């Protein structure tokens with residue numbers, strides 16, 4: 001015998017109870033056990049919640065929202081869920097549609113457990129209108145309907161017809177009006193229209209009548225009554241207008257996470273002798289407080305017992321099957337309450353309705369095996385591109401930003417500093433207080449005023465010469481920050497230098513000392529200090545070469561005897577820009593992608609759009625896929641611009657295969673995008689996402705060898721650095737650009753491999769977080 005309990009969701013359930021089999025032959029079968037009939041029963045309800053507990057917050061400080069709540073919504077009925085603000089209605093509904101999980105307890109929706117394979121929930125069997133508007137403000141009404149219609153698998157013609165009906169029925173403005181330009185009430189109606197769009201089996205409406213005028217409210221209720229008439233559609237509705245719920249078949253009165261009562265409105269009114277449902281609610285609430293206090297020590301059912309309340313005679317109480325709602329009867333769907341003469345539930349003749357629903361569950365199960373549908377992908381891609389298109393300003397900025405960054409980098413980084421002031425003291429021949437123009441010397445193989453000849457060689461754009469009377473004044477100028485260095489020539493500099501050259505190894509201490517140019521530098525700025533050192537030494541070399549040439553000696557004598565031949569890679573005067581450029585290209589592309597995606601999901605989540613799409617049956621994988629495709633297009637544009645400006649406009653050296661350079665840059669962009677998805681998935685608030693993205697920027701930049709070789713780091717940090725997403729990729733791109741290496745070199749292919757591994761890792765983490773991150 002097939003056990004009902006063991007059957008998976010959405011399977012066709014064949015009840016094995018006494019009764020005629022399919023060909024009409026009576027076969028003696030054992031009756032269903034109590035447990036089997038219970039599960040069968042739960043499956044036959046539109047919604048069945050049992051012993052539901054839900055809290056927010058940590059286990060230590062839980063905020064209990066649902067406490068042992070039981071609820072039964074029969075098929076083909078309208079169920080009005082009423083209760084004060086904050087009593088847990090929305091939480092309960094979000095658990096029913098599969099957006100949140102109970103801490104304990106179980107929920108059955110349309111015969112399956114929400115979120116399980118084949119239940120059809122989330123999916124097209126349910127229409128959900130959340131409390132928040134949860135619509136794309138930049139979409140028109142028509143585009144909104146198209147988006148959800150495609151997700152529900154409808155074709156465009158079908159959607160259009162339904163749209164016309166809903167526009168009329170809900171008295172909506174022109175279909176071409178942007179949602180963000182509609183009034184609050186109109187937006188709510190569009191939101192309601194989305195829930196009705198695909199004519200679902202189960203409609204879950206969280207306060208659909210807020211901001212709707214009384215006439216339209218009545219027509220909404222009329223519509224709900226109409227669609228539930230034939231028993232195929234079920235509606236769960238929450239409302240703050242308690243009295244409008246009189247039109248519901250069943251009312252669930254909720255308070256502090258519990259159902260106080262579950263009954264039809266007229267029974268409730270007559271039972272408590274009230275004229276309004278509000279009065280009933282007040283009475284029940286007061287009693288709950290009293291009974292709650294009296295029973296606080298007893299571990300009994302949470303639901304209010306009429307027996308305890310003494311509001312009804314015992315014989316009028318029907319204890320419903322394991323629901324825990326003692327005393328209050330609720331509507332059962334017509335097909336479930338058929339019992340045979342032995343008192344067993346007779347399920348041998350499932351009604352056409354139950355057959356159809358089970359069949360639909362099975363159909364849904366079939367579609368579950370599909371990875372996705374073209375309709376959903378079409379809808380998601382169109383949504384993403386349309387959102388970009390509607391924000392043209394933002395899009396222009398997104399493309400202008402990388403160009404701006406490259407331009408700024410190339411203009412601001414790597415150039416030699418200019419206009420550095422040097423405080424010069426020239427005591428030779430009383431040149432004190434003289435300007436440079438008056439410091440004359442004779443060209444050729446002449447040995448007069450050599451200090452002036454040297455200073456003339458020093459005439460570069462890097463240095464501005466300023467003359468001071470004595471070394472103390474010059475050093476003071478350096479101390480005060482008025483000059484980057486002080487230069488001092490002694491009184492007999494020329495004579496001493498000539499003697500030094502003539503005497504060679506026989507030169508005495510004093511000659512050596514007097515022939516020196518004495519320099520005091522401000523080395524607080526390493527780059528400037530080193531550049532001044534370099535320029536002063538180079539100038540001296542040129543000055544000596546000049547004299548040697550004029551005196552017909554071999555000018556190479558002026559060189560130190562280490563000969564730097566043409567370098568194997570790069571030039572003898574390497575530029576810092578060429579070193580940093582590969583890392584900067586990847587950093588720009590990586591972090592722009594992070595910026596693009598890190599808030600993408602959060603914005604949708606905060607607007608309630610993500611929930612709505614999920615309840616409509618869109619999976620995390622589909623959402624991620626659609627964002628990857630859209631952002632990929634944007635990123636390709638950004639990459640092209642970055643490379644064009646870097647390589648073509650600013651002539652940054654690129655010796656390698658440009659195709660490989662493009663590929664690794666795009667891969668890094670993809671990697672950044674996936675990292676952005678991780679941030680987006682784990683952060684609740686946009687603020688946190690921005691903090692995380694910004695927080696990760698500097699450590700990654702500093703540790704990835706972008707601005708300083710990783711060889712200069714402590715060993716441990718070097719290992720950590722190797723495992724960061726940008727490090728090996730930067731090394732790889734640098735090797736391609738500056739050395740012209742190809743993919744056969746380990747330095748190059750490690751970069752590609754590491755980037756791909758990171759992409760897979762980030763995507764997997766995002767998917768896992770999105771899948772399991774439910775309250």
Ligand SMILES: Nc1ncnc2c1ncn2[C@@H]1O[C@H](COP(=O)(O)OP(=O)(O)OP(=O)(O)O)[C@@H](O)[C@H]1O
Nearest residue numbers: 056057063065084085086087088089090091092131
């Ligand atoms: N994500 C959340 N994290 C923490 N607490 C939450 C969260 N969502 C809801 N709550 C809390 O749970 C309680 C029930 O909230 P819920 O939104 O379910 O109430 P409600 O009955 O729908 O209220 P209303 O009628 O005002 O919409 C409230 O105290 C609320 O502050």
